[in-house]
Amino acid sequence: MVKLAEWRGKEVFRKYGVPLPKGAVARSAAEAGALVLDGTVPLPCVVKAQVLAGGRGKGGAVRFAATAAEARTAAEAILGLEFKGERVKEVLLEEKLSLSRELYLSITLDRSARLPVLITSGHGGVEIESVDDAEIDRQHVDPFPGLTSFEKRRVAKVLGLTGGPARSLDRLLESLWRLFQAEDAELVEINPLAVVGDGLVALDAKVIIEDDANFRHPEYAALRDDRTPLEEIAREKDIAFVQLDGNIGVIANGAGLTMATLDVLKEFGGSPGVFLDLGGTDDPRKVTEAFLLMARAKPKAVFLNIFGGVTRCDTVAKGLVDAMGQVPANERFPLVARIRGNNEKEGIEILRAAGVTSIPQLKESAQAVVAAAAGGSA
């Protein structure tokens, strides 16, 4: 998934006609001051760190300014901050509006119902998880025939909106529904959605785009920046690769088997650190690349747990043996292999020829790799 920063989300909002406060992005304190001075951002204004994590208000990443000088100071204080692991590179300056109510609104997928769901609450401006369930409304929307007027009227009534704000909601919901579908969004969220005078204004914007739809939206593919350098390389090579804190590298195929492997390793005291899911590849070169990527993460030991289906055991064994030859001697690590399924015999034979024994049972093989990481040998 591609999470858009607030200002990018608001650019998408603008394209679909969602009402927004006047505002602009600054990447330096000087730029922030200038945006106020030239009237782009009216005063008083809000200066918000552009990070993906929530809780910015409590975390000091949102400040207010009544003058250009204050805007500059606020931007200076926020830019460069490390907020929940993210470096703040941009601030969004926006006019501070005088609002009468704060609402919550989002559209996302309800997996169980296999339908999009429009979630609203009259209690906006706070973390929605903290709102009582009875105060949250869920309106399913059928892709055929799409969001209807009667559904929009119902939501307005639930939120207690009438007159101007109700008409504003009708247009806003139309915009968000079109955005949700046309941009292949996983989530569109506005919290708070403010009642300002006779209409509604989106004070925040959270937009998450589905990765799988990148073939329709190449413009989003480049936006992800929450990956480690190795994860970024893996993405370019189309390898599922996640780095965490442990010291055992796990190469498996398929998310379920990878998770089950993790469960077993933890059971025996192991601490998995890098997960590499080969998925359904049938190309030994891709296996080689994946293994070399794993080597660069410097694991204490590596557990190869493959059940051959689309990915055949001999393909994996070939790619693995090829990669092992390319890792410098001083960077080598113990390897425990378990390969089962399609072409199992051929794969085991290739590994054996390279000096690696495949341990057939998951339990025994997991115990072996935990021991190897703890300093024993594989």
Place this chain on the structure above:
Amino acid sequence: MVKLAEWRGKEVFRKYGVPLPKGAVARSAAEAGALVLDGTVPLPCVVKAQVLAGGRGKGGAVRFAATAAEARTAAEAILGLEFKGERVKEVLLEEKLSLSRELYLSITLDRSARLPVLITSGHGGVEIESVDDAEIDRQHVDPFPGLTSFEKRRVAKVLGLTGGPARSLDRLLESLWRLFQAEDAELVEINPLAVVGDGLVALDAKVIIEDDANFRHPEYAALRDDRTPLEEIAREKDIAFVQLDGNIGVIANGAGLTMATLDVLKEFGGSPGVFLDLGGTDDPRKVTEAFLLMARAKPKAVFLNIFGGVTRCDTVAKGLVDAMGQVPANERFPLVARIRGNNEKEGIEILRAAGVTSIPQLKESAQAVVAAAAGGSA
């Protein structure tokens, strides 16, 4: 329905990306010549009368020109012509393309199937009614999920298109389907659709827009110009009014009853000339307006045949009596009335007070009005 002239239809085509020959509209011979001289219309070119009726080619309303002077002469010859009852006010000049095949393509509604249908034939450029049924393909399109790629591939195969022309067809069908839905079209027709080089080009354009959707498309409402002056007044007053050749005016309510009345009048030798369908009005002023409009058509006799439902008999009687008082004595005509249904008694009473007797049976009342129109009195 609103039938668009070819050039207007092509303006709509352009909006949806349908490939067209280069061309422009001229309203005078001088303008036609200038369009060629300034390069807007490449040579050789076609000069086509912009009328709604078909059969222009055979009827001398389409000419070819190899020079600007010829284009001027052709425009001069066509402009001002009376073609099947229409005065030619515009000509469309278009580059004459060298084509390898002529196809037929349209999208319209199949009432029985309650689905849009995409009609194609490899035999284009002739009246489609003259093409053998086995040479015509009908592909239904479900509004959910819309025209699909596999349906488009199927049509390409039926038409024997591959490569460039097949890809061109894919885009063209997408365009036409969007147009058909978004513009509320009753019919989108291209005949001929020409294979030119590696792609397709729409040489003609027939677009008919549904009247009922005018609330979504006010831009089309003003385009109808095939009405008589009285029909135009009626349209503005929202009265269904049709002028034909006979001498009996018929005021009825509902299309079915109007048609049945016509059937009966013809049976007894009558010649109905003006039809006025009151529809479901319940407003005596509208009845008065309708009756005065009828008077302006100068019928020999008028038959009022009402079955009161939404339209109540007393409302009609009131409006009628009011109108009769407004018609000058020398313009009066015999009136035969038959009013039945809701508030029948009240209506009959109002008419009787004004000197008009309602004849309860359709047969007898029809005979009476035929006699009146033939010179007898009502």
Place this chain on the structure above:
Amino acid sequence: MSVLVTRETRVVVQGITGHQGTVHSRQMRDFGTNVVAGVTPGKGGTIIDEVPVFDSVREAVDATHANASCLFVPAPYAKDALLEAVDAGIRLVVIVTEHIPFHDMLVMYHYARSRGTRIIGPNCPGIASPGAAKVGIIPNVVFRPGRVGVISRSGTLTYEIVNGIKEHGLGQSTCIGLGGDPVVGTSFVDALPLFQEDPDTDLVVLVGEIGGTAEEDAADYVRRKFTKPVVAYIAGRSAPPGKRMGHAGAIISRGKGTAETKLAALQGAGAQVARFPYEIPDLVAEIVARGARR
């Protein structure tokens, strides 16, 4: 028994606060129909002639268990109103509204069908079973309980014909006005099986019009499956050809769609054909006299 509506039918009127909605709700109640609710967004909580009005169909259904709807809302809002009724679980919707764009009606029809809701109309007078219920706008005065079924594409012509049957001393089991629009929720072919199965209907009067192929389709059905006597009338036999819908329409209805083709098809299927509306009651009476129960 009757077709589609019974004494138990509980009707919600969508657009009840409009003039037509109010007038016809009253007439439906005078007919004996159980009008349990009205719906007009923004008017919830008010009362029209003892009928409670709700903001939404869902609220009306929750409060009153309405199971049929009569729809009077203006054409631009009709699609939404129908989707709302279907979504609220209404399984019979009579759409009186005229001038609904057929593109809207295509969506309405296929959505309703996928959810198991039957539409009658649009642009139709609705359905009535004397002694049971009426959903729609056919004048009450034309009815009399009996055993003649009527299915018609027309509005006022239906009233005329139903009234003629009554004046002849006969009565109707159920009368359905299908509406004359290009896309209708219920066609002759959809309605005929209901009358075939209705033990209270002895014969059916079928009133068609020129245009489309619904009557030819009906004739085909009558020939293959319908066992009760049929009296048919087609309006527009002498109508001028009029302004045609381009060539494509002709391609779809090749060799069908005129009064002649319709009458020939119906005659070929064994129907008695009336040349004028006033011949219908006589033909019906003859059939009744020949043995169908009155």
Place this chain on the structure above:
Amino acid sequence: MSVLVTRETRVVVQGITGHQGTVHSRQMRDFGTNVVAGVTPGKGGTIIDEVPVFDSVREAVDATHANASCLFVPAPYAKDALLEAVDAGIRLVVIVTEHIPFHDMLVMYHYARSRGTRIIGPNCPGIASPGAAKVGIIPNVVFRPGRVGVISRSGTLTYEIVNGIKEHGLGQSTCIGLGGDPVVGTSFVDALPLFQEDPDTDLVVLVGEIGGTAEEDAADYVRRKFTKPVVAYIAGRSAPPGKRMGHAGAIISRGKGTAETKLAALQGAGAQVARFPYEIPDLVAEIVARGARR
């Protein structure tokens, strides 16, 4: 008997001329599946391993009476391929393709459902009944005919578990890999009734994963309606919380979606819970020993 596929199932492979399509068509045939046709637009008229290839599913169905499809076409074209299969009357489609946008899958699911077509997948290994047929990509070597049903959201983990059952000397009636995508055509709740009704299944192994509420829904169904023994395993018990899909996701699955909630729900419904994949065969064997037929 078996679940969903039988010896009579006639499979068309959409995307048969791609590498995976070709390889797995061969493996399906090795399993004993009746692969009657392939479809790749533009490749009609060719033959792959004795299987005739057609330009469209309609042509394939007309020529071979195929009644199930296995779909290997790339994600951007998968929606169209599914609609084509449904339109051609195919009533079971196994979608192996991964990375289909869920917005596409929503359209696919609801369209298929409205036409009575069952989807398994996407991003799934498919379905196999040893001795009957296989539609999908589960390795043939893991199977052995028997009376244990397997329903799983995973891919390779399913192979692992099915293989474990085999190595324990037991066999499977039918194994369905549902796929792990956010929107799947067949969920646990949809699959369980099929096994409930299958006389050849004595017990069911249910393999779930963290995320979503499909396992909680399954537990609810098992508690209320499922009478056969269930052995359950949930993968990802010790997975890091990972990157969550914003707050809205949490609102939908309030108090559900973790390994703990899933395991508790399944245990509460009477399922035997395995902590690790290799515990599953033992639990199955115990149940068999207690009286369920092997």
